[in-house]
Amino acid sequence: MKDPMVLSDAQQVIGRRWSEGQTQEQARIFGLARDTLDFISATGQWYSFLDFREGHEVRSSTMTPEECAPELRELLSKTERFFRSLLDDPASAGEQDAIRAILDALRFISSTCQYESLAGFLERVESNAPPMVVAAFETSAQAESWLRNHPSPPVFADVLIGDRYHDVAYDRESNFRRLPWNRDLERYLGWLEMNDPPVASASFATREEAQAWLRAQSHPPLRTWVLIAGEFHLAVYHPNVNHRALYPLSMALRDA
Structure with a gap:
């Protein structure tokens, strides 16, 4: 490389x-x-x-x-x-x-x-949206299959597996391919909490209610804070992969 x-x-x-x-x-x-x-x-x-x-x-x-x-x-x-x-x-x-x-x-x-x-x-x-991802998968098996069969993996990019960010590691000369997890999302949530203190745009009793609300949005915002059972979550829309997610603020990495 x-x-x-x-x-x-x-x-x-x-x-x-x-x-x-x-x-x-x-x-x-x-x-x-x-x-x-x-x-x-x-x-x-x-x-x-x-x-x-x-x-x-x-x-x-x-x-x-x-x-x-x-x-x-x-x-x-x-x-x-x-x-x-x-x-x-x-x-x-x-x-x-x-x-x-x-x-x-x-x-x-x-x-x-x-x-x-x-x-x-x-x-x-x-919009100070979360780090961009180029693909989103429910399981590691799906992600590994995608990586294995990709003709030219998007090196240095992020992908989502479940609610966790992973790097795309790829070397064209050796054909080395891996998806190590990273903490980009956790660091981002910590940064966002400091720079845009949470104010909920909606409140829900359960995660299922919040997910139904997010799915029903025809034009969801790239990010917005919501409360689920009293805990702040970031509701996120990744338009390039048409993926919607809820990230609990408890995941945040905060400066010591």
């Missing part, structure tokens, strides 16, 4: 330029670059991105660019122009490789016409 730290290095370039005094336009440009890199990781497209950077053809959306989000297309173009201008900036000495990675990430989205998927990801970011 080529060094995936290239995405981390690119994020550091963005972080060094982020400041409290930046203009709103700069914030939009830096934010889009940051979120585009995160999108590639969260959707497990590292190998597709690597192939794109090496000049190989990658599968694109069936939609034409004209059908895709025009405002996002315009902002992507503006962001690309900004980072392209940094390549010749003396202040960017030593950062050219990371800047090229940012430019390639922006071009990857445009070339594969993933505007709508990226727009959905940006909505999740703005």
Whole structure:
């Protein structure tokens, strides 16, 4: 596997330029670059991105660019122009490789016409929704079968098995495949409790009642707090996999 730290290095370039005094336009440009890199990781497209950077053809959306989000297309173009201008900036000495990675990430989205998927990801970011998952399974056996038969597993992405998050570990050269569990959800719940203290939007006597309510929502929110038998739960909708879940706040990892 080529060094995936290239995405981390690119994020550091963005972080060094982020400041409290930046203009709103700069914030939009830096934010889009940051979120585009995160999108590639969260959707497990590292190998597709690597192939794109090496000049190989990658599968694109069936939609034409004209059908895709025009405002996002315009902002992507503006962001690309900004980072392209940094390549010749003396202040960017030593950062050219990371800047090229940012430019390639922006071009990857445009070339594969993933505007709508990226727009959905940006909505999740703005809503402080739970970490994105690329698949959801009831049992480990289902997940293992999916991983075993997948032609190109989404490396670095998260999947749900029951109510637990798991990493997709995959190495293309050795065909190594695993689904180790992680604590992304628990850390997220701890962070959310601190930054958006729970206020219930609905209350239920039993989990079954809450599940029925969540299933009945035609357009469920990405996340909302509910009470079940007096205990806070986060009701979550993962639209990209059409999965609805209830996570008890008691799962949260809190800073000591």
